[in-house]
Amino acid sequence: MMDLLIKNGTIVTATESFVADLAVKDGKITAIGKDLDTDAKEIVDATGKLVLPGAIDAHTHMAMPFGGTVSADSYLAGTRAAACGGVTTIFDYPVQHAGETILGLVNSKRKVLEKEACVDYAMHCCITNLNDGEILDELEKAVAEGITSFKCFLVYKKEGMMVDDATLARLLLRSKELGAMINVHAENPDLIDLNIENFLKEGKTSAWYHYLSRPEYVEAEADQRAVHWAKHLDALWEAIKDGFIDTIATDHCPFQSYEKDWGKDDFTKIPNGCAGVENMYPYMLDAANSGKITFEKVVELCSANPAKIFGCTDKGSLSIGKDADIVIYDKDKDFTISVSNMHSDCDHTIWEGKKLHGYPVQTYLRGKLVYDNGEFVGTPGMGQYIKRKPREQ
Numbered sequence: 001m002m003d004l005l006i007k008n009g010t011i012v013t014a015t016e017s018f019v020a021d022l023a024v025k026d027g028k029i030t031a032i033g034k035d036l037d038t039d040a041k042e043i044v045d046a047t048g049k050l051v052l053p054g055a056i057d058a059h060t061h062m063a064m065p066f067g068g069t070v071s072a073d074s075y076l077a078g079t080r081a082a083a084c085g086g087v088t089t090i091f092d093y094p095v096q097h098a099g100e101t102i103l104g105l106v107n108s109k110r111k112v113l114e115k116e117a118c119v120d121y122a123m124h125c126c127i128t129n130l131n132d133g134e135i136l137d138e139l140e141k142a143v144a145e146g147i148t149s150f151k152c153f154l155v156y157k158k159e160g161m162m163v164d165d166a167t168l169a170r171l172l173l174r175s176k177e178l179g180a181m182i183n184v185h186a187e188n189p190d191l192i193d194l195n196i197e198n199f200l201k202e203g204k205t206s207a208w209y210h211y212l213s214r215p216e217y218v219e220a221e222a223d224q225r226a227v228h229w230a231k232h233l234d235a236l237w238e239a240i241k242d243g244f245i246d247t248i249a250t251d252h253c254p255f256q257s258y259e260k261d262w263g264k265d266d267f268t269k270i271p272n273g274c275a276g277v278e279n280m281y282p283y284m285l286d287a288a289n290s291g292k293i294t295f296e297k298v299v300e301l302c303s304a305n306p307a308k309i310f311g312c313t314d315k316g317s318l319s320i321g322k323d324a325d326i327v328i329y330d331k332d333k334d335f336t337i338s339v340s341n342m343h344s345d346c347d348h349t350i351w352e353g354k355k356l357h358g359y360p361v362q363t364y365l366r367g368k369l370v371y372d373n374g375e376f377v378g379t380p381g382m383g384q385y386i387k388r389k390p391r392e393q
Contacts, residue, residue: 002030002040004367009046009328011318013053014300022051024324027366032320044362046328052299053318054088054119054325054363055281056306059249061093063112067271068262072254075109076116076380077345078277083370083378084343085278086285086360088325089120089315089386091249093151095161098129102142102150110385117383118376119365120325122312124183126151127171128161136174143178146387148311150180155187162189179390181310187214196268210267240301241293247309248284248301250276254346274350278342281327282335282356289331289358311388324367327360335359343376 004024011020011032023031023038031038062078064071073081075092082090094109096102102125113121125142127135127150139150152168153161163171168182175182195213199205239245253273263270281302288295299317307316314323335341335358337351363371370378 005040006044009051011051012295014304024367029324050329052327053303055302056089057087058091058306059251060090061253072346079118081278081344083118086281086327091122095126116380118378119383122386124149124151148180148388148390151183153185155189157189205266246305250280252277257348275346286356326364328362330361331358333359
């Protein structure tokens with residue numbers, strides 16, 4: 001007997017969509033086909049709805065110390081929000097500092113996640129100090145434990161997080177040997193500092209100048225902002241359709257509104273970040289529902305590609321043998337995002353008032369229901385650590 005049978009839904013993969021039944025046992029997808037003749041403990045009729053793989057948000061910062069405070073979402077709150085937005089796997093970014101080891105840091109985070117995680121999780125470890133070369137030696141052990149990606153900041157010099165070019169080069173070379181990957185936060189701190197200094201001298205202290213201080217060499221200012229954003233958004237959608245963008249992630253790192261207010265008269269005091277883990281999949285699916293891109297492209301960007309790139313071999317698709325991370329999506333459900341219907345601990349959302357046509361109605365994590373029509377119904381601690389596979393040499 002199966003644990004779960006989802007009948008008559010339109011199954012969406014990265015390459016095709018088709019109406020079929022899907023069976024789950026012991027957390028895995030065991031069968032996909034028309035009119036499956038099997039008994040199940042639970043049967044869900046998905047007629048008229050889409051059946052999608054759970055999304056992977058490969059860039060989040062839960063419970064992250066930054067800017068004189070800690071990001072608003074604990075691992076429990078952040079992963080709860082993820083589940084309610086159809087995200088069944090998150091990647092977190094623990095930050096290693098001088099004297100700390102990779103495994104020591106990751107294992108300390110895992111102890112918290114084992115109690116709090118509402119979805120499955122993996123980690124990119126941010127490296128800020130090589131500890132006289134010890135970190136380069138430890139990388140091999142980390143990869144063996146399924147930590148196959150690391151991050152380097154080329155910014156945040158004053159905060160002690162930036163690495164120099166030699167450190168970056170050493171990490172890149174060692175990672176290549178091990179089949180690991182280096183993620184880079186690429187900005188120019190010296191130009192940023194120069195811009196900040198000039199803006200403050202000129203009395204330009206509003207939050208807009210935080211954005212302008214980052215040397216994107218934008219042409220827009222003040223009354224040109226709307227045109228500026230429209231151009232950038234159009235270009236992004238075209239890049240997605242043309243295959244120049246491989247993945248979508250959120251950089252989920254919210255702070256409370258009173259913390260944001262620290263910088264209302266001085267943008268340098270604003271802790272960077274906003275919420276997004278609950279909004280990514282619904283937003284992208286809304287774009288597909290409106291015809292901007294296809295549903296298959298959304299699955300490719302938000303599930304299949306992140307799983308492939310980051311070595312999550314049991315994730316990323318609705319296929320036999322994979323984890324039964326499943327989202328049922330109602331294309332006809334209208335939904336307006338508000339802080340009142342989100343599941344983060346943050347007291348506001350930049351998505352307030354955004355109207356979506358179509359919305360997830362159920363999320364399953366390895367075959368277990370964790371989100372049901374607006375409510376989180378999972379259990380903190382049910383999320384599992386994902387031991388990832390290194391890239392082929």
